[in-house]
Amino acid sequence: MYNFSYQKVSSVADAVEAMQKSEDGKFVAGGQTMLPTMKHRLASPSDLIDLAGVGELVGISVDEETVTIGAMTSHAAVAASSEVQDAIPALAKLAGNIGDPAVRNRGTIGGSIANNDPAADYPAAVIALGATVTTNKRDIPGDEFFIGMFETALAEDEVIVSVSFPKAGTAAYMKFENPASRYAIVGVFLVKFIDGVRVGVTGATACAHRGMRLEEALNGSFTADAIDSVELPIEKMNADIHASAEYRAHLVKVMTKRAVEACA
Amino acid sequence: MQTISMNINGVPVSGEVEDRTLLVQFLRENLRLTGTHVGCDTSQCGACVVHLDGVSVKSCTILAVQSDGCEVTTIEGLANGSHLHPMQQAFKDNHGLQCGFCTPGMVMSAIDIVNRNGCDIDEATVRKELEGNICRCTGYHNIVKSVQAGAKNMGG
Structure with missing residues (x-):
C-alpha cells in the first residue's frame, strides 16, 4: 500500500480536527476492510485517523426501549454481550457470524455501516430494526443512512458515535453466506413489531434496502407461503461470479421464508 | 516514520517503522520472529494470527503503529524452553x-x-x-x- 500519515486521536473533536486539516484523510475503525482496500490501492488516503483511542465510542448500554452500541464496539463484544443477547438475540447472532473470530475481534459496527459494503451484515439490521445512527453532528434514521454502493449519508468529517436499536418484538437474521469470506450473498433481517413487519435485505442490491414488497406480503399474512407470490425486481439485483441476479432474487425469498419461520 | 514499543512474548521491544508497516512485517522483518507466516495477505487464511492484548488478530490486517503499547504473543512465545505448550x-x-x-x-x-x-x-x-x-x-x-x-x- 502507498504510505500515509497515521494519527491516533483520543477524542471525537480531535478526530474531526485532524480530518479537516488533512489533504485527503480517512477515519479508520477496526481496519478490517480499510487496510485490505489500501493494500489493493483502491484507497490511498493521505492520512489515516485512527479512532481506536477514543474511549467514548466503545461500549454497549441497554435501557427500557433501546440497545445503544458505541461505534467502535467490536463484533466480538456485541456477539458476546449478554445484554444484547437478551434484548435483541438476532443482533448478537448477526455479529457473531461476521467474518471469522480474528476479524470479529477488530471489526466494529461503526466501521461496518460507514463502509456500507453491499454485502455487509449490520446494514440489514439497522434498516429492519429502524435504528438511529448518532454522529457528532446529528441523528440519522437508519432508513436514510445507506445511500448507494459504499455511499452513506455521512459527511467527510462526520464521525459515527453510536447506533441505537429499538428492542424488537421478534427478530431473525438469515444469511446465505459466501463460504470463503462469510460475506452475505444475500442476508435478510426480519422484525415482527406489534404494528407490522420490517425487512432489511443485504447482499442483493447496490446497498442494503428495505424489502417493501416482502413487508406488504407479510403484513397481509405472516406465513412463509405469503412470500411465494412476491415479485422482486431482478434488474436491480447484483450479479457476480458467486450468484446471478435471478439466483439472488430467489435467495431473498428463501432467506425471508426462513426468517418468517424463525419468528413464527 | 514512527517509533513504537510493545511487549512481545513478555519482552519489551521498540523499533522505528513506516506508518504503513504491518504488524506481521514488524514481527518478521524487524524482529526476525519468522514463526508468524504471511499466507494470503488478505485476512482470509489465518497463517498470520497472533494474540494482541490476549485475543486473536490477523497481523497482516493491523498496522504496527496500531499495536503500539500492546501485549503481543506469537507462536515463539508459547513454549517454555523445550517444553511445548x-x-x-x-x-x-x-x-x-x-x-x-x-x-x-x-x-x-x-x-x-x-x-x-x-x-x-x-x-x-x-x-x-x-x-x-x-x-x-x-x-x-x-x-x-x-x-x-x-x-x-x-x-x-
Whole structure:
C-alpha cells in the first residue's frame, strides 16, 4: 500500500480536527476492510485517523426501549454481550457470524455501516430494526443512512458515535453466506413489531434496502407461503461470479421464508 | 516514520517503522520472529494470527503503529524452553499438520478458541471457530482432533 500519515486521536473533536486539516484523510475503525482496500490501492488516503483511542465510542448500554452500541464496539463484544443477547438475540447472532473470530475481534459496527459494503451484515439490521445512527453532528434514521454502493449519508468529517436499536418484538437474521469470506450473498433481517413487519435485505442490491414488497406480503399474512407470490425486481439485483441476479432474487425469498419461520 | 514499543512474548521491544508497516512485517522483518507466516495477505487464511492484548488478530490486517503499547504473543512465545505448550504438543501428537505452513496460525487460533469456549469443545464448534484459518494439505481432520486434544490438555 502507498504510505500515509497515521494519527491516533483520543477524542471525537480531535478526530474531526485532524480530518479537516488533512489533504485527503480517512477515519479508520477496526481496519478490517480499510487496510485490505489500501493494500489493493483502491484507497490511498493521505492520512489515516485512527479512532481506536477514543474511549467514548466503545461500549454497549441497554435501557427500557433501546440497545445503544458505541461505534467502535467490536463484533466480538456485541456477539458476546449478554445484554444484547437478551434484548435483541438476532443482533448478537448477526455479529457473531461476521467474518471469522480474528476479524470479529477488530471489526466494529461503526466501521461496518460507514463502509456500507453491499454485502455487509449490520446494514440489514439497522434498516429492519429502524435504528438511529448518532454522529457528532446529528441523528440519522437508519432508513436514510445507506445511500448507494459504499455511499452513506455521512459527511467527510462526520464521525459515527453510536447506533441505537429499538428492542424488537421478534427478530431473525438469515444469511446465505459466501463460504470463503462469510460475506452475505444475500442476508435478510426480519422484525415482527406489534404494528407490522420490517425487512432489511443485504447482499442483493447496490446497498442494503428495505424489502417493501416482502413487508406488504407479510403484513397481509405472516406465513412463509405469503412470500411465494412476491415479485422482486431482478434488474436491480447484483450479479457476480458467486450468484446471478435471478439466483439472488430467489435467495431473498428463501432467506425471508426462513426468517418468517424463525419468528413464527 | 514512527517509533513504537510493545511487549512481545513478555519482552519489551521498540523499533522505528513506516506508518504503513504491518504488524506481521514488524514481527518478521524487524524482529526476525519468522514463526508468524504471511499466507494470503488478505485476512482470509489465518497463517498470520497472533494474540494482541490476549485475543486473536490477523497481523497482516493491523498496522504496527496500531499495536503500539500492546501485549503481543506469537507462536515463539508459547513454549517454555523445550517444553511445548499443550496445544503445540497436541498438534505434534495428533499429526495436525502436513507442510506446516498454516500451523502457527492454527495453534494461535486454537488457543484463542479454548480461551473463549473452554476445554471441552465439540467437533462442530472447533470447525466453525476455525473458519478463519485455511489449510491446503490436511483436509482439517487431524487439525480438529489436535485442537480438541489440546483443549483437554490445557484444562490439565
